[in-house]
Amino acid sequence: MxxxxxxxxxxxxxxxxxxxxxxxxxxxxxTDFYDRLVGPDRAEVREVLALARAVPGPVLDLAAGSGRLTVPLVRSGHHVTAVDLSADMLARLRGAVPHGATVECVVADMRDLALDGRYGLVILGATSITVLDREGRARLYAGVRRHLDSTGVFALTVAGRAxxxxxxxxxxxxxxxxxxxxxxxxxxxxxxxxxxxxxxxxxxxxxxxxxxxxxxxxxxxxxVLSPEILADELVAAGFTAPRISPVRTPVPGEILLLTASPSGDRGGAR
Structure with a gap:
């Protein structure tokens, strides 16, 4: 079908x-419906802010949408680049960002990243990895790896067993x-x-x-993706085996956070 x-x-x-x-x-x-549907959801915010405090450098927020993660990050003083394929979503994000905050909005396909500079933290929240097929995920991983600092962290979420x-x-x-x-x-x-x-x-x-x-x-x-599938894909794409931890939600284990860094051999990415 x-x-x-x-x-x-x-x-x-x-x-x-x-x-x-x-x-x-x-x-x-x-975009209005999506904002109403997920906007009040605070899942992942606590974990993303903790990562941003621990990892130096600017933050790249992929599939940023209307700013559910971007806005708390910039309010906490982080320099954020927000990427989304939807100009409508990014227009909503710009309207939600506090005056004077350091944020750059880029309308782009996250599968084909071509940005200036490198980032200490790249995040892909709201289980948005699931919008991509296998080829799209491979392109995403390669682009993230190109844009990460050598000690940077790639963080993404996926549904847990719950x-x-x-x-x-x-x-x-x-x-x-x-x-x-x-x-x-x-x-x-x-x-x-x-x-x-x-x-x-x-x-x-x-x-x-x-x-x-x-x-x-x-x-x-x-x-429909499992953390095991994503972990195998990340290692094959040149990342370290990801650390998998639960996101704090009303139902324990409902969302899992995967964090990985580039492995030593950048030439191995594909």
Missing amino acids: TSLITETVAARLDLVGATARGQDLYAGAG SADRLAVTADREIVVPGSAGDEPYLFAQQIEDDGAVRVVNWVRLADIAPGAEVPVLTSRLH
Whole structure:
């Protein structure tokens, strides 16, 4: 299946004669929803700030989005370069950064990094590694390695065992997302494809589902990855075997933090 509209959402709309209008979760109107969905989430912030205090040099925040990690970093006095493929997301980030803070926003594909200088810390939070396929991850690792100081640290997060099981099964449920006029109910639909390697996710505002309507459906396609897969890939790409530690969350082990440094042989990266 190549459609980003799940079978559940398509069937729900068919019942009332509505049609789906797919919308990238990370662009346009999707940026507002994404910001409302994850903006209040403080997971990883504590761990990222601790890493930034321990590792000298500027920080590179990949898939920075609207600044969930960038803003706390710059507020703590760190020089941050924020990279995101979405100009809409970075526009929101610029609006959230305190006046006078040292931050550079770069619209770029994190798979093809070509920035000036090196960084003491490169971070990829919010389990954003899952948006990349195997080839994309290999390109990312090579670019990160080129941009890290020799003693720098690459930090990324992935779902832990506590949440991995529910990410590997088709599921549909109603969720509530904060809005400017109060909480809004959405249908969340997750469809598993490619023998469990990929999940297609949709969010539809229930109030938009009406007879004959063209209904906006926010979409994303994510890869199901384990910390073991990522650890093996990092070593193969020329990093040290990563340290794996839990991120403090209400459910212990829900998110894991992997930290690795370039191995001694930079010529071995591929």
